[in-house]
Amino acid sequence: MQTPQKIAIVGSGLVGTLLAIYLKKLGHTVHVYDRSPDIRKINFSGRSINLVMSNRGWRALEKIGLVDEIKQIGIPVDKRAIHLPHEPLNYQYYGKEGEAIFSLSRGNLNKKMVDLAEQAGVVFYFNHKVWDVTLNTATLHEGEEERGVWNELKYDKIFGADGAFSRVRHRMQRQSMFNYSQEFIPLGYKELHIPANADGTHKLDKNSLHIWPRRNFMLMALANPDGTFTCTLFMPHQGENSFETLQDKSKLVDFFAEYFPDTKEVLPNLIEDFYRNPTSYLVTMKCYPWAFEDKVALIGDAAHAIVPFYGHGMNAGFEDITILMEKIEQYGDDWHTIFKEYQLERKPNADAIAELSYRNFMEMSAKTADAKFLLQKKIEKWFSEKHPEKWVPLYSRVTFSHQPYSEALAIGDFQNQIMEQIMQMPDIENKWNSEEVETKILNLLQKD
Amino acid sequence: MQTPQKIAIVGSGLVGTLLAIYLKKLGHTVHVYDRSPDIRKINFSGRSINLVMSNRGWRALEKIGLVDEIKQIGIPVDKRAIHLPHEPLNYQYYGKEGEAIFSLSRGNLNKKMVDLAEQAGVVFYFNHKVWDVTLNTATLHEGEEERGVWNELKYDKIFGADGAFSRVRHRMQRQSMFNYSQEFIPLGYKELHIPANADGTHKLDKNSLHIWPRRNFMLMALANPDGTFTCTLFMPHQGENSFETLQDKSKLVDFFAEYFPDTKEVLPNLIEDFYRNPTSYLVTMKCYPWAFEDKVALIGDAAHAIVPFYGHGMNAGFEDITILMEKIEQYGDDWHTIFKEYQLERKPNADAIAELSYRNFMEMSAKTADAKFLLQKKIEKWFSEKHPEKWVPLYSRVTFSHQPYSEALAIGDFQNQIMEQIMQMPDIENKWNSEEVETKILNLLQKD
Numbered sequence: 001m002q003t004p005q006k007i008a009i010v011g012s013g014l015v016g017t018l019l020a021i022y023l024k025k026l027g028h029t030v031h032v033y034d035r036s037p038d039i040r041k042i043n044f045s046g047r048s049i050n051l052v053m054s055n056r057g058w059r060a061l062e063k064i065g066l067v068d069e070i071k072q073i074g075i076p077v078d079k080r081a082i083h084l085p086h087e088p089l090n091y092q093y094y095g096k097e098g099e100a101i102f103s104l105s106r107g108n109l110n111k112k113m114v115d116l117a118e119q120a121g122v123v124f125y126f127n128h129k130v131w132d133v134t135l136n137t138a139t140l141h142e143g144e145e146e147r148g149v150w151n152e153l154k155y156d157k158i159f160g161a162d163g164a165f166s167r168v169r170h171r172m173q174r175q176s177m178f179n180y181s182q183e184f185i186p187l188g189y190k191e192l193h194i195p196a197n198a199d200g201t202h203k204l205d206k207n208s209l210h211i212w213p214r215r216n217f218m219l220m221a222l223a224n225p226d227g228t229f230t231c232t233l234f235m236p237h238q239g240e241n242s243f244e245t246l247q248d249k250s251k252l253v254d255f256f257a258e259y260f261p262d263t264k265e266v267l268p269n270l271i272e273d274f275y276r277n278p279t280s281y282l283v284t285m286k287c288y289p290w291a292f293e294d295k296v297a298l299i300g301d302a303a304h305a306i307v308p309f310y311g312h313g314m315n316a317g318f319e320d321i322t323i324l325m326e327k328i329e330q331y332g333d334d335w336h337t338i339f340k341e342y343q344l345e346r347k348p349n350a351d352a353i354a355e356l357s358y359r360n361f362m363e364m365s366a367k368t369a370d371a372k373f374l375l376q377k378k379i380e381k382w383f384s385e386k387h388p389e390k391w392v393p394l395y396s397r398v399t400f401s402h403q404p405y406s407e408a409l410a411i412g413d414f415q416n417q418i419m420e421q422i423m424q425m426p427d428i429e430n431k432w433n434s435e436e437v438e439t440k441i442l443n444l445l446q447k448d
Numbered sequence: 449m450q451t452p453q454k455i456a457i458v459g460s461g462l463v464g465t466l467l468a469i470y471l472k473k474l475g476h477t478v479h480v481y482d483r484s485p486d487i488r489k490i491n492f493s494g495r496s497i498n499l500v501m502s503n504r505g506w507r508a509l510e511k512i513g514l515v516d517e518i519k520q521i522g523i524p525v526d527k528r529a530i531h532l533p534h535e536p537l538n539y540q541y542y543g544k545e546g547e548a549i550f551s552l553s554r555g556n557l558n559k560k561m562v563d564l565a566e567q568a569g570v571v572f573y574f575n576h577k578v579w580d581v582t583l584n585t586a587t588l589h590e591g592e593e594e595r596g597v598w599n600e601l602k603y604d605k606i607f608g609a610d611g612a613f614s615r616v617r618h619r620m621q622r623q624s625m626f627n628y629s630q631e632f633i634p635l636g637y638k639e640l641h642i643p644a645n646a647d648g649t650h651k652l653d654k655n656s657l658h659i660w661p662r663r664n665f666m667l668m669a670l671a672n673p674d675g676t677f678t679c680t681l682f683m684p685h686q687g688e689n690s691f692e693t694l695q696d697k698s699k700l701v702d703f704f705a706e707y708f709p710d711t712k713e714v715l716p717n718l719i720e721d722f723y724r725n726p727t728s729y730l731v732t733m734k735c736y737p738w739a740f741e742d743k744v745a746l747i748g749d750a751a752h753a754i755v756p757f758y759g760h761g762m763n764a765g766f767e768d769i770t771i772l773m774e775k776i777e778q779y780g781d782d783w784h785t786i787f788k789e790y791q792l793e794r795k796p797n798a799d800a801i802a803e804l805s806y807r808n809f810m811e812m813s814a815k816t817a818d819a820k821f822l823l824q825k826k827i828e829k830w831f832s833e834k835h836p837e838k839w840v841p842l843y844s845r846v847t848f849s850h851q852p853y854s855e856a857l858a859i860g861d862f863q864n865q866i867m868e869q870i871m872q873m874p875d876i877e878n879k880w881n882s883e884e885v886e887t888k889i890l891n892l893l894q895k896d
Contacts, residue, residue, distance in 0.1 A: 150595075165622075173630075174613075176729045177685075181629035182621075237625075281624045 003333050004028050005156040008140055010130050010168050015300030015317035016161035017113040020122040021064055022325055030122045033142065035129040040111045048191060050222035050230040051109060052077065052101040052311035054399040060318035066116065073112060074102035075223045081208035082368050085261055091208065092368065092377065095396050101311065103222040105230065133158060133171045135292040157335065160298045164285050164305035169298055173287070180287045185307060188243055188279045189234045194266045196227025203266045204229060211364055212260050217241055218365040219260055231267065243279050282307045284354050288347055291339035299324070304350035309360035310398060316353050320346055352405035356398060376419050379432050383441055390445060391415070418444040451781050452476050453604040456588055458578050458616050460487070463748030463765035464609035465561040468570040469512055470773055478570045481590065483577040488559045496639060498670035498678040499557060500525065500549040500759035502847040508766035514564060521560060522550035523671045529656035530816050533709055539656065540816065540825065543844045549759065551670040553678065581606060581619045586743040605783065608746045612733050612753035617746055621735070628735045633755060636691055636727045637682045642714045644675025651714045652677060659812055660708050665689055666813040667708055679715070691727050730755045732802050736795055739787035747772070752798035757808035758846060764801050768794055800853035804846060824867050827880050831889055838893060839863070866892040
């Protein structure tokens with residue numbers, strides 16, 4: 001067991017609250033600060049993509065017995081449903097039978113987590129704005145205004161779980177030898193809303209992640225338990241087919257009629273939603289180191305913000321907690337080593353999921369509509385079922401396993417090189433499940 | 449001519465003062481703010497690498513007639529002098545006869561530039577600390593302390609010439625769609641000092657850049673007009689042969705005796721210098737955009753901080769000014785377009801010199817001691833003299849021309865591919881200046 005510490009967590013988001021529960025259960029005093037009001041008391045909507053929980057996230061919840069409670073507010077999603085104009089729906093299963101990710105509304109999940117943390121004895125300070133941190137004394141500087149009077153709050157340890165624009169990291173960034181990058185991609189996103197049917201049922205298959213892939217833009221939808229879907233339009237900020245070009249209503253309506261004809265009935269409030277909800281930005285943020293001595297550590301988006309196309313922002317953040325707890329178990333009161341080993345293990349994996357997430361926009365927005373890509377997936381699935389010990393597809397490694405992201409990425413790249421050669425075989429369309437293809441893959445695998 | 453503007457420049461370094469002179473000559477009101485005291489009134493030393501002025505820098509000075517004044521305080525350097533243990537000096541000329549870079553002490557040059565700016569009518573506010581900027585109103589927030597009382601200073605335009613850790617950029621960085629990265633390299637540096645002989649002459653050849661290349665670390669020295677040399681030790685912060693391992697005096701003395709035996713007489717104050725002068729960090733900083741509307745623009749290190757191994761930090765900053773002035777001449781009072789075109793033209797070139805600078809550490813610290821590399825340089829020089837219109841070596845493109853850095857980098861990479869093939873020719877050591885080699889290079893060039 002560890003000697004009890006007085007710990008502050010900045011940020012009451014998903015990672016901050018889950019970390020708080022873990023640390024409280026270890027016997028520490030845990031205070032969580034957030035500049036926003038209590039999420040349970042406000043109307044949370046308008047700029048969130050639905051979350052998908054996969055195995056990495058579940059593992060973190062499992063250890064403290066929260067899986068059942070959270071599953072109750074989620075919906076299993078076992079496939080993509082691809083919407084092409086004037087074509088029947090095409091379903092693409094994510095994994096083996098029984099493998100699914102879970103759609104969760106960020107607001108609902110976060111409310112639940114704050115409840116659970118409070119029940120565990122964590123103390124929340126909402127509407128408390130942390131502006132700065134003194135790293136070597138683990139002191140928070142908190143106050144109403146950035147240029148106003150601040151209170152000094154002294155702790156033993158501070159965790160920065162305050163997201164992509166972390167104030168805690170902001171202070172660390174001004175140290176020598178702190179590497180940092182923020183890179184915005186040219187795409188933005190906007191939340192739209194598919195209401196429930198009058199009888200409370202869903203207007204689309206609720207167990208699918210719906211995608212309308214249109215190459216450089218796409219629409220997607222994920223179900224909520226109340227019969228609604230949270231819908232997200234991803235498109236460039238500027239240029240052809242961009243947010244910039246949809247500034248008047250008639251253009252918006254024409255655009256949806258042309259590219260998303262089958263959404264006419266399911267998006268009755270399109271115009272209202274579109275102009276009321278903000279257009280949000282997408283950024284990849286990387287930094288290192290994540291810890292200052294044994295005093296301060298970053299976790300979740302504050303350490304590694306990624307684009308949402310693999311649905312792994314929360315899963316990666318929860319996995320940070322799993323690894324941190326492993327290090328705590330291993331090193332006890334030696335917080336120096338705990339923080340050092342935590343960041344060493346997590347950094348390459350955070351970089352890998354950043355890369356995978358960035359690449360996955362092209363997979364979702366273009367490849368899911370590409371016959372050649374679908375054939376490749378079919379071959380991988382067929383071979384994987386014949387040789388499950390020899391071939392686990394990349395998506396399954398990332399989503400349904402706990403293999404480090406960096407290994408999944410490396411193996412995925414190797415598999416992709418093999419599949420490029422397979423796809424070049426003459427007449428592959430007709431002999432895709434032949435012994436010849438099987439033998440060739442087996443041979444190529446041995447060259448590893 | 450432009451309509452006179454009230455312009456603030458943050459930073460009285462080399463780029464800030466030269467920009468001030470240019471803008472003042474265009475008829476604007478120019479105020480320069482600096483958090484430090486007037487450099488003319490302090491003892492400036494201890495953490496600076498000598499500057500080398502090359503053609504890009506001279507061009508910016510030439511337009512306002514400052515070349516002669518600055519040449520008086522510099523020393524021409526036309527070659528590298530390579531010091532290997534127990535071997536004679538090896539001289540490597542930089543360019544053609546008469547081509548040289550100029551060694552200048554940062555302190556002396558900066559003092560001179562402030563004098564010249566003041567004479568031109570620029571007003572300096574030293575010891576004035578700018579903490580923040582309101583971008584859309586071009587307002588500086590200045591005061592004694594970050595958390596104290598601030599004055600608001602309203603301008604028409606603000607230039608951030610406040611270096612790698614720019615406060616102006618710091619505000620821009622907190623905007624959406626602002627890309628930013630800072631990456632420290634594992635090497636640090638420390639200034640050392642070679643005094644003059646009793647008669648005021650130099651202890652080493654003053655017209656050489658002296659290098660002691662030792663692969664993962666190196667020592668270099670550049671002459672000053674007073675008979676001294678400013679010497680810089682570059683080495684890793686940690687690991688074998690690092691600053692970390694030289695924490696006691698006997699280790700330091702042994703280290704220099706082993707690796708730099710010929711410095712024993714020229715570095716009489718080694719121990720004192722080494723432990724008094726700080727170990728400094730080296731960072732590459734990139735960002736984009738460089739301008740906010742027609743109000744605020746970044747220039748020099750504030751826009752693109754690079755490592756010092758090509759000696760182009762100042763030259764690149766001065767070239768920013770040259771290009772900015774071209775845009776001013778072209779677009780007059782349309783500052784929106786001036787800033788937009790300035791950043792569009794400069795950004796790829798800033799990225800290119802960052803890459804070239806990073807790569808040049810390996811050239812200086814390892815390749816200058818490598819026989820194969822020296823042969824390659826000899827072949828390039830020989831071919832270039834035979835076909836000056838077909839082959840300008842990379843170093844000359846970067847240092848003795850005004851070709852955009854991005855073009856120089858691309859052509860340099862192409863030339864290097866050719867040279868790799870040439871170096872693989874059997875018996876190249878003996879036939880390096882043969883017709884066969886000449887013909888092969890000519891053929892490879894045509895494949896472009």
